[in-house]
Amino acid sequence: MYRKEIKVLDCTIRDGGLMNNHKFDDDQVRRVFRAVNDSGIDYIELGYKADEKQFKREDFGPMKFCSEKDLERIVGNTEKKCKISVMADIGRFDPNDVIPASESYVDMMRVASYVKDIDKAIDLTNTLKAKGYEMTINLMAVSHARERELDEALEQIEKESGVDVVYLVDSFGALYSEQIAYLAKKYKSILKTREIGIHTHNNQQLAFANTIEAIINNINYLDGTIFGIGRAAGNCPMELLLGFLKNPKFNIRPILQVLESDFIKLRQDIEWGYTIPYMITGILDVHPRAAMKLRQSENKDDYLSFFEKLTSEAEI
Template identity: 35%
Template sequence: MKILDCTLRDGGYYTGWDFSDDLVNNYLDLAKHLPINIVEVGYRGNRKKKSYFGEYYFLTKTKLQNIKKKIGNRTKISIMIDLKDWKTPKELELNLKDCRSCVDLVRFAVNPRNLSKIKKYLEITKKLGFTVAVNLMYVHLTLKDKKIISNVIKLNKYYDILYLVDSYGTLIPGDVGNIIKKIKLIDKNLKIGFHSHNNLELALSNSIEAIDHKVDFVDCTFTGMGRGAGNLKTELLLSYLGIRLNKIKIKNFKNIGNVVDKFEEIRNEEKWGATLPYMISGSTNSPQSEAMQLIKSKRYDMTDIVSYLFKKKEKKINIIKKLNFKKKEVLIIGGGITVKKKINYLQEFLKEKKNLFVIFSSSRNTELFKNLSARSVTCITGNEILKINKNYLNKNKFIINNLIDDKTLLPKKNQNFFKLKKNLLSKKINNSPLAISLAAAKEINAKKIFLIGFDGFNKTDKINNYSLFNENQKIINFYDKRMNMVFLSETSYDVKNRTSIFKYLK
């Protein structure tokens, strides 16, 4: 049985695939002296991707060569390919050709529903000389759908390893063994790997079961760093193997401790692990990416998230008011510090543009506009209503998304609430304050939308801020093509039209 450590690849979900050179160097120095056979260092992503991703998502040839030199020949290097990044096999082939000298294993994250589409990608990669693995996601589905296993095994001449990925962290003891037995009944020679998630704190138990059923590879990450609830901890697996197989000497633990401490520092900020929302997503067969997105959005408390994961129902709220009027120009005010910095100029701007309609994307800066004469609404999503005082709630107008679920808190009296007719964005991001604001601007047929207070976040900020940055950038990209958006202050977002508020003042 071989160990594959994928800390940098899976941990990238919490850092945007950016890691400090010191951390990576210490990690690689440690990995090459441990019984770790393969290190997966990230993605070989498509550079046409528009959103920001760090250097361990877009691994360059030079970076891969440096890693190879650092880690030596004993430890193999793996990269992951996300098939959603690639339109044609030829496009992927051109990307992979450059890294044949420094990459040993190429793994493909594969949705079982898309098995019919992967053959050419696997074939080309294998012809280039790489060892090829299929990471079969949502492997819990195979417990009920026997065709998935037979369909993936039909393709086995195009890959070398079949990885079973417990995507939702929903497998329990007994499940892993049953799936492996089904595979071995069809092809006893097929190499099998197992990638666990720790939603139910069963990553170690399930991995031991996989080992007992003679899998060839087991995945792990230091401190369990990985998407959502995280993975099997490398240090835990090595401790277990040390007791059972004497694979690690006790003197190694000091070096492990030094690297673990560094990753624990990140964990203390980013909070991965089997928290209650991830436990519920695991026990209800729900995508942990959904729980992860809710936690990172900062718009919901733990009770709201847990309630939603259990129910996932739309609330039946009788809000019938719609924005049945038109305005040529709209000002959307975000929660950034630039609003306070430029408040005097904003007041002057509002005097100049008397017919402007104002949308407060959040309640954060509303106290600066107590004497606002312009018509306005404030966006409500998540638990934003708890941040608004009763006086403001009674005197002002509010706008909510067209779909209302258990995550959004609303008052019993909602006569001054409007509801969107339509929100064009994906459900994954359309409940964000910026998405609701821009949907409202489009609904009233605005020809020009001014924005201020959307300062953005540093792309290397902690994951919650990075995630919000990425979410907002996607929303901006979507509406930049459809509306005339003008940013009136400095912003770290990539926008078409960035100008200065001073241009509009006398």
């Protein structure tokens, strides 16, 4: 698949950071940054904008905060070919403190929002857009959204926001390709003047397949992570996505190299990816938090009782 409008975003460090409170050391973040930068990937998302009055530095790694100084240590003297993205969560920082994009290492900010919070997301997006940042709204947990409310939120974004890209986010890894196709067509039909993006989770081993389905349906912004790292079952594996895309600007070799140097060890230290409890929450279309709790417990492989518990809760 070669379509010049396609943009790939690597969120290895950002989504992976959800599994270890962003406690990557600077060297590791630098190695990932350089691999992504050399592979022709368009954007790298390194972490979050978070207010140091709300969150203590000592409880998290630097990429929870992504201050200019934090980013400077990562970029260093590297010639910056990919753009840098951070997530900007509603209420977790003061947008008035944000410096103009022209003075920042950050090129893009992404606002994650549930459908019900769309007014706040549009307001925050417009404030940051005025400072010169490329902006996205990532509509989370779309598998739980009521259809009429989703339609209204999309119409509101199209009318009221200056956002560049709206992401379809399968937070629970619950959607099948047919549903991705249906939603992609909906987003395209309502958001006539915006680009659409896709962010998938791998609970049912469909993160890559659903990203391909999104490409087929004219979605141009594609999220992936190296070795699929990310919360719970993780995300679309970047190595598979680069293997699929035929644009010669992409080069899989730097990704293979950092996989080899960093990700085998990392996977031994922190768990992510397909496991049966995450598969179960995916099939049941619920948040993975119960499965994450199970995986931290002594009963981490008690699949049947976990299934019985979740299905009997679902029946209430």
